[in-house]
Amino acid sequence: MPDPDRTPLLHDIVSNLHLHKGCNEKPLPCARGVGRRCKKWFPKPEALISTFDERGMPLYHRGPADIHVVAYSIYLLYYFCAHINVEVRIYPLSR
Numbered sequence: 001m002p003d004p005d006r007t008p009l010l011h012d013i014v015s016n017l018h019l020h021k022g023c024n025e026k027p028l029p030c031a032r033g034v035g036r037r038c039k040k041w042f043p044k045p046e047a048l049i050s051t052f053d054e055r056g057m058p059l060y061h062r063g064p065a066d067i068h069v070v071a072y073s074i075y076l077l078y079y080f081c082a083h084i085n086v087e088v089r090i091y092p093l094s095r
Contacts, residue, residue: 001065010074017083018070043067058087 004011020042050061060071076084 001069010077013077013081014069014072017081018072018077020068020070044069 002010002014020038020040044062044067045059046062046064046067047059048061051059053059058071062069070083070085071087073084073086076086
């Protein structure tokens with residue numbers, strides 16, 4: 001989460017538009033399959049560094065307060081003030 005003292009506007013936008021809240025409701029609207037795991041893969045794992053998983057999807061640096069934050073671009077959030085999720089794979093799926 002952005003620091004509310006250093007970037008209050010960004011903190012407000014992320015708090016209102018970029019928190020995955022579906023897993024906190026009953027029944028779980030974002031859950032699927034056996035074990036009822038979130039289909040959006042939340043909560044995201046904590047990570048000390050940003051890297052990529054075996055599917056080529058980004059795993060972002062996250063602390064304990066960030067596990068429900070949807071990935072965002074600061075520039076797009078400030079410009080559009082809307083929920084925009086942007087992620088890029090580093091390689092295509094196997095053929």
